Amino acid sequence: MNWTRHHILGLADWTTEEYDILMQTASSFREVLSRRTKKVPALQGQVVTNMFFEPSTRTRSSFELAAKRLSADILNFSPGSSSLTKGETILDTAKTYLAMGTDIIVVRHKQAGVPQMIAAEMDFLKTGVCVLNGGDGQHEHPSQGLLDLFTLCSSLDPDNPRIELLKGKKIAIVGDILHSRVARSNIWSLTKAGAQVYLAGPPTLVPQFFLHMVTELENDQLCLNWDIEPALIEADFVITLRLQQERMTDHLLPSLREYHQCYGITRDRLKLCKSQVKVLHPGPVNRGVEISSDLMEDQEFSLIQQQVTNGIAVRMALLYLIGTLNS
Amino acid sequence: MNWTRHHILGLADWTTEEYDILMQTASSFREVLSRRTKKVPALQGQVVTNMFFEPSTRTRSSFELAAKRLSADILNFSPGSSSLTKGETILDTAKTYLAMGTDIIVVRHKQAGVPQMIAAEMDFLKTGVCVLNGGDGQHEHPSQGLLDLFTLCSSLDPDNPRIELLKGKKIAIVGDILHSRVARSNIWSLTKAGAQVYLAGPPTLVPQFFLHMVTELENDQLCLNWDIEPALIEADFVITLRLQQERMTDHLLPSLREYHQCYGITRDRLKLCKSQVKVLHPGPVNRGVEISSDLMEDQEFSLIQQQVTNGIAVRMALLYLIGTLNS
Amino acid sequence: MNWTRHHILGLADWTTEEYDILMQTASSFREVLSRRTKKVPALQGQVVTNMFFEPSTRTRSSFELAAKRLSADILNFSPGSSSLTKGETILDTAKTYLAMGTDIIVVRHKQAGVPQMIAAEMDFLKTGVCVLNGGDGQHEHPSQGLLDLFTLCSSLDPDNPRIELLKGKKIAIVGDILHSRVARSNIWSLTKAGAQVYLAGPPTLVPQFFLHMVTELENDQLCLNWDIEPALIEADFVITLRLQQERMTDHLLPSLREYHQCYGITRDRLKLCKSQVKVLHPGPVNRGVEISSDLMEDQEFSLIQQQVTNGIAVRMALLYLIGTLNS
Numbered sequence: 001m002n003w004t005r006h007h008i009l010g011l012a013d014w015t016t017e018e019y020d021i022l023m024q025t026a027s028s029f030r031e032v033l034s035r036r037t038k039k040v041p042a043l044q045g046q047v048v049t050n051m052f053f054e055p056s057t058r059t060r061s062s063f064e065l066a067a068k069r070l071s072a073d074i075l076n077f078s079p080g081s082s083s084l085t086k087g088e089t090i091l092d093t094a095k096t097y098l099a100m101g102t103d104i105i106v107v108r109h110k111q112a113g114v115p116q117m118i119a120a121e122m123d124f125l126k127t128g129v130c131v132l133n134g135g136d137g138q139h140e141h142p143s144q145g146l147l148d149l150f151t152l153c154s155s156l157d158p159d160n161p162r163i164e165l166l167k168g169k170k171i172a173i174v175g176d177i178l179h180s181r182v183a184r185s186n187i188w189s190l191t192k193a194g195a196q197v198y199l200a201g202p203p204t205l206v207p208q209f210f211l212h213m214v215t216e217l218e219n220d221q222l223c224l225n226w227d228i229e230p231a232l233i234e235a236d237f238v239i240t241l242r243l244q245q246e247r248m249t250d251h252l253l254p255s256l257r258e259y260h261q262c263y264g265i266t267r268d269r270l271k272l273c274k275s276q277v278k279v280l281h282p283g284p285v286n287r288g289v290e291i292s293s294d295l296m297e298d299q300e301f302s303l304i305q306q307q308v309t310n311g312i313a314v315r316m317a318l319l320y321l322i323g324t325l326n327s
Numbered sequence: 328m329n330w331t332r333h334h335i336l337g338l339a340d341w342t343t344e345e346y347d348i349l350m351q352t353a354s355s356f357r358e359v360l361s362r363r364t365k366k367v368p369a370l371q372g373q374v375v376t377n378m379f380f381e382p383s384t385r386t387r388s389s390f391e392l393a394a395k396r397l398s399a400d401i402l403n404f405s406p407g408s409s410s411l412t413k414g415e416t417i418l419d420t421a422k423t424y425l426a427m428g429t430d431i432i433v434v435r436h437k438q439a440g441v442p443q444m445i446a447a448e449m450d451f452l453k454t455g456v457c458v459l460n461g462g463d464g465q466h467e468h469p470s471q472g473l474l475d476l477f478t479l480c481s482s483l484d485p486d487n488p489r490i491e492l493l494k495g496k497k498i499a500i501v502g503d504i505l506h507s508r509v510a511r512s513n514i515w516s517l518t519k520a521g522a523q524v525y526l527a528g529p530p531t532l533v534p535q536f537f538l539h540m541v542t543e544l545e546n547d548q549l550c551l552n553w554d555i556e557p558a559l560i561e562a563d564f565v566i567t568l569r570l571q572q573e574r575m576t577d578h579l580l581p582s583l584r585e586y587h588q589c590y591g592i593t594r595d596r597l598k599l600c601k602s603q604v605k606v607l608h609p610g611p612v613n614r615g616v617e618i619s620s621d622l623m624e625d626q627e628f629s630l631i632q633q634q635v636t637n638g639i640a641v642r643m644a645l646l647y648l649i650g651t652l653n654s
Numbered sequence: 655m656n657w658t659r660h661h662i663l664g665l666a667d668w669t670t671e672e673y674d675i676l677m678q679t680a681s682s683f684r685e686v687l688s689r690r691t692k693k694v695p696a697l698q699g700q701v702v703t704n705m706f707f708e709p710s711t712r713t714r715s716s717f718e719l720a721a722k723r724l725s726a727d728i729l730n731f732s733p734g735s736s737s738l739t740k741g742e743t744i745l746d747t748a749k750t751y752l753a754m755g756t757d758i759i760v761v762r763h764k765q766a767g768v769p770q771m772i773a774a775e776m777d778f779l780k781t782g783v784c785v786l787n788g789g790d791g792q793h794e795h796p797s798q799g800l801l802d803l804f805t806l807c808s809s810l811d812p813d814n815p816r817i818e819l820l821k822g823k824k825i826a827i828v829g830d831i832l833h834s835r836v837a838r839s840n841i842w843s844l845t846k847a848g849a850q851v852y853l854a855g856p857p858t859l860v861p862q863f864f865l866h867m868v869t870e871l872e873n874d875q876l877c878l879n880w881d882i883e884p885a886l887i888e889a890d891f892v893i894t895l896r897l898q899q900e901r902m903t904d905h906l907l908p909s910l911r912e913y914h915q916c917y918g919i920t921r922d923r924l925k926l927c928k929s930q931v932k933v934l935h936p937g938p939v940n941r942g943v944e945i946s947s948d949l950m951e952d953q954e955f956s957l958i959q960q961q962v963t964n965g966i967a968v969r970m971a972l973l974y975l976i977g978t979l980n981s
Contacts, residue, residue: 036372038374039372039400044693045690045691045692046692047719057404061402062427064402065374065427065428073693073722075719077711086898086938087938087940087943088937088939092937092938092941096938097715098959099960099961099962099963100715100962100965101719242413244413284413285415287419289414305422305425307426308423311427312427312428362699364699365699365701365755366698366727384731384732389754392701392729395727569740611740611747611750612746614743632752635750635754636753636754638754639754639755
């Protein structure tokens, strides 16, 4: 089993083998992170450039710390003080960082396809630079999808998280699926794992066409409901999505309070699920909207903190796998 | 004599022993800083997160450099591009950095009590994370109070700065005491040291209730005057405080020029003090307002540059003491 | 041949020996950068502070990466969250970083002369701190001038770039020379090298007084034309300058389209030059304005990417030469 993927642009075409290699690698980095000295010299002297055209605390910090723990040097590109306002194209900015000696570019952009565009140019120029999608528009957020997968599998077998563990499990994805790149990445990885994925949320945010997103599915592997109950009944896991408050002003929702009443994850609603159900959320959380405040703290149900912790290990694994591919 | 304090939230309850351990440790780091290679591996692999909700150049840079010289990894949380605007609570943001593997959080917030709140949560969750108050509202700024103390004691005995040196010394604190967290931290440490502390400034900025801030004081250990002369007469040290220009628009001051005329530290005014008097200022300085421009440069009187230098050593000592407490 | 220069403020008074030492040093660092582990411990424990009062992605990132590859610690001063808005003077801000233990300050400011002012103060205070001009107003941008020189000489002899290679070469500098600190640094170094320098651009942006900028020139070593053709005929190199779009609103130009028609570098225009002509641009580029888009990609003609790469090596050389001067 060898790693061959150069860019991490989305999960749509990942194989089960790739998921397993990634999770094995992340698992060994999680062990490193439990030591007092949490650093390894794997990427010493390599340069990771964070090109975050969209503001981000959580994802940027996570990638930054992952890169530091692999001993890489980091350049942070900040759009505020950037050349983009001076008329430079995105590709020219990327090529400037390439010319400075960047080895890996992590790209976040509100426009879907920007990481792909940069990756294509890097390949066309035969640069050897790897591109990692840190979230592009409403398309994909592969590192979040992978840390969710790793967190799900780790909760089933902490010592040996692997994709087969999810076969036949029922996983509900609740909320604003339409605008969520996280949901899309989740759908790719979870259906590939053989899980039963139930999408639920208001009709304005969960359009029917999601049922046709993945072809070659087994019967009923991907379901969609505008009521939350069918999704929760006997569910093994619930992934609730962040509700961006802009959706209110877009007239897609009547009110946050009503959203919570219909789709908020509460202790009562969890009684519909399997007794050992676990809840995930990509963060940042609007307490009392997507999830009730007390539930979020409850370590019996909530995997939210573990998602953040696993995010470092998964991003170290991604940077390590692509950064040492050709060496 | 052993260090036992886990969080650095304020100086109100510090013992003389703690002040002395801190100053001994800072003193040894000051020696490290005079070497060509100014780094020690004490916090290698540990993560220090700067959560500065209030903008800051000076304090943030000082903590950042102190952490780098202890070989820690640093994450900078910047409120501009943060999740807070996305509806996440401060505690949830702190817990996100906790979950990423943060060992020490340095917090600055315009609201008094935020560092305490985060520290309480970290303890409640049994995380082992240390919290360092980098300035909270008008409450305390302990690292500034400690670097002031260290600078005062070092000016009396550079080789062995210790708190007993200040016993019976007269120290004037001049200016906007009402809004100053630095003044409050100074009052705690200097009265504990047995110094005589004279507060002086305009009535709108030096209210009477400061006389009752510290209980169990010896006679006349804390005095308050709206004229500057009684504070300066035979003073050993003058700490002049930054005047925030917003105070003008708050109608607390007639004009900056008049403030300088009444409370500005000038060569003439210093003639009232002991001949070897020294002047401190926490910076940034409004030249010609709190202090006359030429006096600020005069190394015979000004300890302002030494405060900044000592700030690195004191912050290294703080990070070192709390960061190695449990190891 | 020994290095003696302490501050890098401008190229006006550089000797040919200095240019050659710099290019030799940069050449050896370029070799380091081609290795897998691109770091050297030369400035370990030293602190480089980037004081960029003007926003900058490219130059700041380049200095930051250069400093990291020399193992220095870096402090980034950002004007947005700075003490300057609090009434502190630039010199006091610089002295604060000095007091923190800064060894080298890189300064960019929209006002010409700021780096000189800081350097003079650092010398007056006998601090030993080195100042590096990262671009000051319309005065000089020496690190850019040096990387251009290094790129020109390297294109003539990659293994041994030296200033004598440019003797008698014809070099056109095209565009907004009036507002360009890069052009001024180029003029100093290229005329010193003995090249023939032709300035070309619109009359509003290329005033006659540039002909008198350098005294003691050989006949016709510096020429000026408002038509581009005389500059391009038989040219060995073309340096085209960035056109800031603000110039349009200043009524200095009719339109970007017309500028491109008159002064844009195109494949057709290059036919006037020597066949092996190379094109440089300091970036960021307005594609289709200063240079046609396809030409920029053409590695046969364009040295633009090499300029960025060489920028790291040249800045490493500058930091190394001044940072190890007294050790």
